[in-house]
Amino acid sequence: MRRTALFLLLTGLLANGQELLWENSYDQPVDFKCPAGKSISYIKSQHSNTQEDRIWEFGCKDTFSSASDCFLSPYANDFDQPLNFECPPHHIITGMSSYHDNRKEDRRWQFHCCRNNGHCTASCEWTTYVNWFDEAFHWTVPNQNYLVGAQSYHSNRQEDRRWMYKYCAKVQC
Numbered sequence: 001m002r003r004t005a006l007f008l009l010l011t012g013l014l015a016n017g018q019e020l021l022w023e024n025s026y027d028q029p030v031d032f033k034c035p036a037g038k039s040i041s042y043i044k045s046q047h048s049n050t051q052e053d054r055i056w057e058f059g060c061k062d063t064f065s066s067a068s069d070c071f072l073s074p075y076a077n078d079f080d081q082p083l084n085f086e087c088p089p090h091h092i093i094t095g096m097s098s099y100h101d102n103r104k105e106d107r108r109w110q111f112h113c114c115r116n117n118g119h120c121t122a123s124c125e126w127t128t129y130v131n132w133f134d135e136a137f138h139w140t141v142p143n144q145n146y147l148v149g150a151q152s153y154h155s156n157r158q159e160d161r162r163w164m165y166k167y168c169a170k171v172q173c
Contacts, residue, residue, distance in 0.1 A: 086148060
């Protein structure tokens with residue numbers, strides 16, 4: 001009896017702990033920024049047809065010995081409109097922010113971009129779409145590459161977005 005109770009308690013704690021990895025709750029803002037010297041290493045998202053929104057999780061990886069010239073972009077999209085964002089040349093995405101509108105069932109996005117003097121980006125590529133509407137996804141920036149851009153479009157029928165990402169190698173300038 002004690003083992004069963006302990007097992008159920010631990011299972012419940014682990015399940016609750018997993019939910020804490022999400023950066024937001026449905027319909028709530030996202031404001032994620034990697035610690036200084038790091039950039040986005042992966043993006044994970046899950047859609048809810050009930051809420052018609054996504055929750056988001058991000059990871060970070062070592063990128064800069066010291067970052068200079070960092071900024072938060074203006075909004076990259078309007079509700080229900082395509083998003084086509086790239087950091088300025090030689091900048092890397094270090095965070096993402098958004099807010100959700102229940103009437104539009106969409107989000108507006110901003111991006112944190114940083115660069116380090118002496119480093120440039122090269123050999124850039126776009127992914128294909130990393131998700132279908134209403135599906136969860138987990139995309140990892142390829143090894144030795146860094147996230148620099150994002151594109152998405154919104155479907156009013158699905159009340160969701162499909163995403164693709166741009167990544168580059170980092171080289172000495």
